[in-house]
Amino acid sequence: MDLSKPSTEPEGTPAPAPSAPSAPSAPSVHDAATMIGTPAVAPQDAVPPQPAAPAPAPSAFAPPSPSPFGAPGAPGAQPYGQPPQQSPNPWGPPAGGYVNMPYPGVAAAPQNNGMAIAALVLGILSVPLGFIPFFFWGGALLALVGIGLGIAGMVQASKGAPRKAMAVAGTVLGVLGLCAAGAGTYFTGRIVSKIDDQVNKGLPPSHSTPYDDEYDDEYPSPSPSTKVDVPGKTSALPFGQTFKYDDGVEVTVKEATGYAPEPNKYDPDRPKFAAKVTVTITNNAKDKVELRAALPSARDDKGLESKRMYDFKVESPFSGSLLPGQSATGVFAFGLPEGTKAIQFEIAPGIGKYDGAIWSGPLG
Template sequence: MSTPPNQPEHPSGPPTEPAGTPIPAPASDTPSAPEPAQPLSLRKTPEPTPAPAPETQPEPTPAPAPAPQPAPAPAFAPPAPVPPAPSFGAPAAPVPPGGAWGAHPGNPWGTPPPATTNGLAVAALILGIAAVLIGLIPFIFWAGALLAVVGIGIGIGALVRASKGAGRKSMAVTGTVLAVLGLGSSVGGLFLTSLVVTNVADHKLREGWEVPDDIGGSRPPVPRFSPKPMPSPSPSPTQVPGITSPLPFGETYTYPNGIKVTLSAPKKYVTKNKYSTVGNAVEFTLTITNDSTETHNVIYAVPNVRDGKGMTAKLAFDGGDVPKMIRGDILPGESASGILAYEVPEGTDHLSADISPGIRLPSAKFSGSIG
């Protein structure tokens, strides 16, 4: 038995059956006869080629479920409170419910806590005390008056702040009251200053010093070696007609400084206004003459008139005709006149009057019957 030469290790095609091998019948429903035994062969039986595995379709990936959407915020929802920033090295303080300022639905932003201090009250108290003390000191009383004015303003501000819950209300009230008293003490300091100046001037006169006219000015008093002759005593008040005893109407009283005042005799007043309500009245003419060397100022020189029973007569106002008062400056050598009317009771035949032509001049007195 011989081996065929050059047999391939792996045949490329299907194995060929030897000649004379019967072809098997196709499969059917009838059972087939058993196949006859195959003859022995020295050829290697080819390994069956595995059938390709069916392609598997990838399973479809399920679609992800949609993420839940947050509920829409209400249109007027209050903003969430912002916690305070923690300081370095210290734990953050807990925020109370409703925020640091107590926010609530009616007031989402909250209300800041009221101030607990009132420094204006302390300042008003200090200024009030200083104004009272400094106002009583001569020559610097004006500083107390300034402190009092400032203290009143600050005290009012402290009272307003205290009414809003700032506290120290009693201190603010005390400071304001002391500041008002400081104004009064400043007035007292003014009187003390004038009293000191007067006493100093009298003392220097008694010691033989010549005191200049501008007391308190920059020129110092000049000493003299002989006593200054004292002026002759002025006549007693009982000896001055027109001051202690009245002058007749129409005469003139002359003051030591050269100012002259004349009050004419009263006469019946006749109105020119048909709508006048003036009753029985008398008319006076007042004349002031300046024979001094300085300008004389008059501020509404109005006589005081009384009837024979001592009752004060009423000044009549008659539509611009009367009264015509004297006011303003009268130059040296000039005169000024005015017309005044007074209502008197029916049957009055005697009147008295007094008139001061200036602030520093005493009143001149006149009397007489109605002409």
């Protein structure tokens, strides 16, 4: 320190801190040339770096900057409309794009043509089922469905689906199934006809169905026998006689008397002559007899059926039930042509097990 020069630093100012040793600088070109034995070249005067001028602000009318993917058609340019290719680094910028990759789409699923398989299966089943009697309708139904599926399968095959031969085979088998169903219908009819023939052969001729003419030769008429006369059945009983049934019920037609009914203004067609018939029924059976079912009929002496008259001043028809051991009397009126001399009268004490008995005779 030189004491002859006055110090310009004020007293009490701390001395500057010693600076850190600087890093050794790289050898210059001169030093490198000296080291390898070449003459050193005097370095030019170093020009200090000048500060960079600030970039001008972009103008609103400036042309657009080039695309980061390059101009269309240029080598390495990104194809138009394709997403950028992902960089191997997920956090890095995208790469050039999907190179040589098509636009992603949905691939069409291969067609299976299941209708052709179903048509073949249904056609195979319809043929044997159609021949079975009483089940031919099932074969016909399967055949119709098989034909429909076969035609649909052939349409699918024409559009590129496989199994065209199966669709054709299923359609052909469906047609054969319909033919088999027709044969099954014929067999069913024959079987039903045979069953009907056997049933009719087991019936007596009186109970045969409209096929009686077909079996006339198979049922010969009974041999003639001695005819037994049963009054009231095969011949008419005279008035006043009694017909007795097997169970003990007795019916007696006491008399038939002619009379002239009174005119009725409400019945202009009322007959001018009529007959009233008196009937008595006696129940000697073990069960009661329903008299309400005892309905009579009559014919005149010319065989014409007479119309029953509901003449309440004369008639007294049967009603209710007749218990065992009891008797009941009823009166019936029938319109007749004037001049009738005799009538035929028929009545049954009930329906079912009782047949009508017949009386005839002159009018009293």
